[in-house]
Amino acid sequence: MVHATDSILLSDDDLAFFRLTCDLFPAPESPLRYLEDGAHEPADLEQCFGSLKSRNLLNPAGAGAASHVADRLTPVSECSARVTLSVKGVKAHSRSFYLAGNTTVEYRKTAAGHAFGPPRTEGALAVELSQLFKTGARRDPLQVRMSAGDYLVFAVFARDLRAAPKAATGPEAPMSVEEVLAYFDEPESKVVRTPTDDAWEKSIVTLTRLGVLERKDTTYSLQRRWHPVACEIVADHQHVISRHDYLDEQWLVREVSLYPTSSAVFRLGTANDGSVAIEELTATTLANVVAGVIGTLPNLLNPEAPPSLKHPMLGTRAPQSR
Numbered sequence: 001m002v003h004a005t006d007s008i009l010l011s012d013d014d015l016a017f018f019r020l021t022c023d024l025f026p027a028p029e030s031p032l033r034y035l036e037d038g039a040h041e042p043a044d045l046e047q048c049f050g051s052l053k054s055r056n057l058l059n060p061a062g063a064g065a066a067s068h069v070a071d072r073l074t075p076v077s078e079c080s081a082r083v084t085l086s087v088k089g090v091k092a093h094s095r096s097f098y099l100a101g102n103t104t105v106e107y108r109k110t111a112a113g114h115a116f117g118p119p120r121t122e123g124a125l126a127v128e129l130s131q132l133f134k135t136g137a138r139r140d141p142l143q144v145r146m147s148a149g150d151y152l153v154f155a156v157f158a159r160d161l162r163a164a165p166k167a168a169t170g171p172e173a174p175m176s177v178e179e180v181l182a183y184f185d186e187p188e189s190k191v192v193r194t195p196t197d198d199a200w201e202k203s204i205v206t207l208t209r210l211g212v213l214e215r216k217d218t219t220y221s222l223q224r225r226w227h228p229v230a231c232e233i234v235a236d237h238q239h240v241i242s243r244h245d246y247l248d249e250q251w252l253v254r255e256v257s258l259y260p261t262s263s264a265v266f267r268l269g270t271a272n273d274g275s276v277a278i279e280e281l282t283a284t285t286l287a288n289v290v291a292g293v294i295g296t297l298p299n300l301l302n303p304e305a306p307p308s309l310k311h312p313m314l315g316t317r318a319p320q321s322r
Contacts, residue, residue: 001073003281006117006118006299007106007116007117007118008057008069008115008116009112009113009114009115009116010057010113010114010116010313011113011114012035012111012113012114013042013043013044013048014042014048014051014057015032015035015040015052015114016035016040016041016042016048017042017045017048017049017052017075018064018065018069019036019040019041020041020042021063021064021065021068022064022301023064023065023069023073024036024073024077025077025078025080026050026077026078027077027079027080027246029079029082029244029246030077030078030098031074031076031096031098031107031109032076032077032114035123038319039177040308046310049062049129049312051227057069061164069106070171071103071119071181072099072105072116072117072118072119074103074105074114075098075099075101075119076098076099076107076116077104079099079100080098080100080101080245080246081098081099081244081246081247081296082096082097082098082099082243082244083097083098083099083104083106083125083241083242083243083293083294084096084097084105084240084241084243084248085129085132085239085240085241086238086239086240086242086245087238087239088236088237088238088239088240089235089236089237089238092154095108096108098126099122099296102120102121102122102296103119103121104119104120104121104124104125105117105118106201110316114218114299118256122294122295122296123295125294126287126290126294126295127287128198129241129290129294130283130286130287130290130291133239133260133265133286134260134262134263134264134285135281136264136265136266136280136282136285137262138264140282141279141280141282142226142229142266142276142278142279142280143227143277143279143280144210144211144212144278144279145271145275145276145277145290146206146207146212146275146276146279147203147206147208147274147275147276148275148276149199149200149203150203150206150276151205151276152221153200153203153204153207153223154207154212154230155233155319156224156232156233157213157220157221158226158230158231158233159219159234160296161222161227161234172309182260196203196267204220207254208220211223212226214229228261228262228263228264229259229261229264229266229280230280232259232260232261232266233259233278235266236256237258237259238259239257239258239259239260240255240256240258240295241255241256241258241290241293242254242255242293243255243293243294245296245297252293252297254293255293256269256289256290256292256293257269264280265279265280265281266279266280266281267281267285267289287313
């Protein structure tokens with residue numbers, strides 16, 4: 001998150017001052033857009049100027065933002081994209097990073113004001129987010145691909161595994177079958193269909209063959225190696241890294257869902273054929289997955305041309321060096 005030690009904290013009046021000095025050109029998608037729409041000005045211009053000058057946030061001429069301040073303001077104001085990290089669970093929280101060109105800045109609105117983190121490249125942000133997760137040391141990482149029906153059976157076994165003698169409530173409660181089905185992008189029906197006996201048996205055979213289930217006497221259960229990630233999936237301890245690119249006509253969205261355990265991190269997602277994949281990530285595959293979500297896509301029609309964006313000022317101001 002944006003830590004006090006490496007962030008710059010600005011008030012509404014501070015930002016309104018920088019709007020007047022033409023250091024802010026908020027795009028429609030910028031969290032600072034309200035300054036432009038409301039034509040905000042500082043309540044006390046002289047006091048605001050004195051405060052900014054005392055904090056060394058103005059340039060030598062006193063006519064606008066210092067270079068290290070402008071470097072942080074520009075990506076948030078003139079953003080062409082936004083990267084978010086959303087964490088679900090008991091300690092749910094989210095982080096937002098705004099991009100202009102190849103520069104990203106973390107931004108957070110708090111009761112104390114507007115916090116702007118240090119500028120960094122897309123690559124540096126990908127490394128930082130990847131380092132939030134612990135990858136396993138397994139020489140043969142777990143991975144499985146199953147049909148939607150097989151995944152439903154997997155989820156039922158996972159829910160039973162996590163169920164305690166006294167059912168948990170609130171964020172820690174296991175998901176219902178309805179909630180499991182809600183994770184599919186385009187469910188065939190709003191009505192939950194209980195698997196038929198034949199379909200259930202076929203999924204049991206498939207999941208056993210795939211090494212997900214194991215038979216003990218006349219009963220089946222999840223193999224122990226799948227227990228940690230199964231519990232995290234059912235508890236919905238989901239970490240989603242997303243990137244929204246603001247294009248002319250619509251937004252382009254990319255994201256990945258990660259489920260960290262105490263010793264590894266897993267990706268859960270759907271393939272083009274509708275199958276569900278659960279994959280344990282190594283340090284290399286995790287870095288590739290995160291970079292694939294965060295990195296700017298090339299312009300396939302003209303690789304030398306920049307992306308086409310909504311705001312005419314987007315991408316025209318490169319961050320200044322300190």
